[in-house]
Amino acid sequence: xxxxxxxxxxxxxxxxxxxxxxxxxxxxxxxxxxxxxxxxxxxxxxxxxxxxxxxxxxxxxxxxxxxxxxxxxxxxxxxxxxxxxxxxxxxxxxxxxxxxxxxxxxxxxxxxxxxxxxxxxxxxxxxxxxxxxxxxxxxxxxxxxxxxxxxxxxxxxxxxxxxxxxxxxxxxxxxxxxxxxxxxxxxxxxxxxxxxxxxxxxxxxxxxxxxxxxxxxxxxxxxxxxxxxxxxxxxxxxxxxxxxxxxx
Amino acid sequence: xxxxxxxxxxxxxxxxxxxxxxxxxxxxxxxxxxxxxxxxxxxxxxxxxxxxxxxxxxxxxxxxxxxxxxxxxxxxxxxxxxxxxxxxxxxxxxxxxxxxxxxxxxxxxxxxxxxxxxxxxxxxxxxxxxxxxxxxxxxxxxxxxxxxxxxxxxxxxxxxxxxxxxxxxxxxxxxxxxxxxxxxxxxxxxxxxxxxxxxxxxxxxxxxxxxxxxxxxxxxxxxxxxxxxxxxxxxxxxxxxxxxxxxx
DNA sequence: CTTTCCGTTTGATCTGCATCAATGCCGATA
DNA sequence: TATCGGCATTGATGCAGATCAAACGGAAAG
Numbered sequence: 157x158x159x160x161x162x163x164x165x166x167x168x169x170x171x172x173x174x175x176x177x178x179x180x181x182x183x184x185x186x187x188x189x190x191x192x193x194x195x196x197x198x199x200x201x202x203x204x205x206x207x208x209x210x211x212x213x214x215x216x217x218x219x220x221x222x223x224x225x226x227x228x229x230x231x232x233x234x235x236x237x238x239x240x241x242x243x244x245x246x247x248x249x250x251x252x253x254x255x256x257x258x259x260x261x262x263x264x265x266x267x268x269x270x271x272x273x274x275x276x277x278x279x280x281x282x283x284x285x286x287x288x289x290x291x292x293x294x295x296x297x298x299x300x301x302x303x304x305x306x307x308x309x310x311x312x313x314x315x316x317x318x319x320x321x322x323x324x325x326x327x328x329x330x331x332x333x334x335x336x337x338x339x340x341x342x343x344x345x346x347x348x349x350x351x352x353x354x355x356x357x358x359x360x361x362x363x364x365x366x367x368x369x370x371x372x373x374x375x376x377x378x379x380x381x382x383x384x385x386x387x388x389x390x391x392x393x394x395x396x397x398x399x400x401x402x403x404x
Numbered sequence: 405x406x407x408x409x410x411x412x413x414x415x416x417x418x419x420x421x422x423x424x425x426x427x428x429x430x431x432x433x434x435x436x437x438x439x440x441x442x443x444x445x446x447x448x449x450x451x452x453x454x455x456x457x458x459x460x461x462x463x464x465x466x467x468x469x470x471x472x473x474x475x476x477x478x479x480x481x482x483x484x485x486x487x488x489x490x491x492x493x494x495x496x497x498x499x500x501x502x503x504x505x506x507x508x509x510x511x512x513x514x515x516x517x518x519x520x521x522x523x524x525x526x527x528x529x530x531x532x533x534x535x536x537x538x539x540x541x542x543x544x545x546x547x548x549x550x551x552x553x554x555x556x557x558x559x560x561x562x563x564x565x566x567x568x569x570x571x572x573x574x575x576x577x578x579x580x581x582x583x584x585x586x587x588x589x590x591x592x593x594x595x596x597x598x599x600x601x602x603x604x605x606x607x608x609x610x611x612x613x614x615x616x617x618x619x620x621x622x623x624x625x626x627x628x629x630x631x632x633x634x635x636x637x638x639x640x641x642x643x644x645x646x647x648x649x650x651x652x
Numbered sequence: 653c654t655t656t657c658c659g660t661t662t663g664a665t666c667t668g669c670a671t672c673a674a675t676g677c678c679g680a681t682a
Numbered sequence: 683t684a685t686c687g688g689c690a691t692t693g694a695t696g697c698a699g700a701t702c703a704a705a706c707g708g709a710a711a712g
Contacts, residue, residue, distance in 0.1 A: 228550075232643075236557045251542075256546055257549070280531075286534045290538045293545060296545055300545060300548040301474075301486040301487070305478070305484040305486065307556045309478065311698080347659070355555065355556025356699075359660095359661085359699090359701080362660060363662080560668075594689070595689075596689085604669080605670055607690095607692085608668090611669095613691095627677090
């Protein structure tokens with residue numbers, strides 16, 4: 157392996173900077189070397205399925221670039237998205253053999269994978285990893301519960317505003333931008349994907365976006381480029397008491 | 405401390421058998437003694453609030469007997485239940501100071517608590533605990549995602565059937581009963597609580613329960629005592645492909 | 653330049669659940 | 683035994699969002 161890459165990895169996990177740094181920030185150098193030896197990269201094209209629900213899943217991974225989704229499907233085809241994976245997010249669960257959800261690349265996607273068995277072995281030897289993974293999982297659980305409030309009790313308009321707020325915030329975090337006042341970003345999802353996330357139909361999503369545009373809450377350039385005039389106004393529309401919660 | 409109680413705890417955690425055994429099954433005797441020294445019990449009456457969202461929470465705990473709920477509330481009063489805590493379930497998160505949800509006792513409730521600081525210290529010294537907690541949290545996350553499908557995509561009738569199936573299964577597990585064919589149990593929730601869990605109104609809950617009764621899927625004795633004739637039929641009504649999923 | 657295709661928008665109508673409003677059923681209290 | 687108060691049921695009506703259907707726009711292919 158390339159000298160430079162290894163060096164970078166030992167300091168900040170190189171190519172998968174954010175989440176891996178988070179996973180191993182507290183590890184010793186030799187533990188990082190061990191992690192280094194079991195990692196590998198996989199690329200997927202937009203639209204490609206990474207894993208089907210029920211498949212054997214012999215790795216865990218974190219997203220390096222691109223966006224993936226977790227979805228559940230009923231026999232009759234009704235679909236509900238249950239997670240949105242942005243760069244730095246973790247997929248897969250140690251101690252489980254089969255995948256519980258469909259994982260799909262919605263944009264071109266690069267993931268950094270660890271074969272599951274060695275990763276589990278390492279977890280046992282390196283307590284920091286389990287502790288860090290626990291923190292991350294608890295955050296995801298909070299996000300899922302926030303989403304339950306949205307699915308169970310919010311109106312279509314509030315749902316759309318909430319989703320836009322979440323994407324704006326995640327985007328700002330990744331870009332290390334602040335969003336004082338407003339925000340500008342590209343929608344990473346189609347109307348149908350948004351509908352699957354929000355428990356709506358794509359027609360309702362389209363109508364509510366048009367309504368938010370008409371009411372001056374957002375501006376659109378093309379179909380995907382969104383400008384949020386006032387973040388405060390958007391959060392108000394979202395019906396959020398505080399800051400709009402987090403995302404899985 | 406009483407000799408008998410300590411002995412029991414060291415073997416199977418005595419008074420809080422199920423979850424504590426799960427947490428410490430792999431621990432050494434002296435670690436268990438340490439856990440023993442930081443635990444204490446608290447009782448609540450039906451309807452009492454255990455913790456308000458936003459309060460400082462200086463303990464983690466597991467339910468010994470009774471039932472508690474986790475709920476989120478919007479400013480205008482809309483409520484969504486995001487978790488149902490049955491005996492053996494764990495509450496609270498290490499590494500967080502304030503509670504994220506209202507925790508309420510729906511029946512008389514006994515919890516076994518651990519002061520947070522000592523518990524966190526122990527977690528660092530005892531890797532098994534973090535690993536076990538990770539497993540438990542991942543299970544809860546799966547349950548939350550199953551619930552997202554219910555909230556986002558199921559009809560009122562399917563929601564009710566799903567809830568009944570989940571309660572029947574949890575009840576059977578706790579009683580160590582099998583439910584070949586049918587099941588009988590007490591509903592631990594009012595119609596309003598069911599509505600808050602399912603993202604419905606209490607009137608709709610009532611109507612759909614009546615409908616399931618009329619259609620012979622369940623039988624009612626009084627308002628709470630439920631008899632499920634055929635578990636298969638109930639799961640079919642729930643729209644579940646496999647087994648109805650799990651619960652937080 | 654034209655055609656095709658896919659995602660999107662917009663319109664018309666339908667319907668499942670919410671909302672508003674009584675009434676019924678106990679168990680508790682006097 | 684009468685009365686009250688908290689759940690639960692049932693009915694009548696309204697509306698947000700689903701469904702069905704058509705047309706639009708822009709990128710890619712011929």
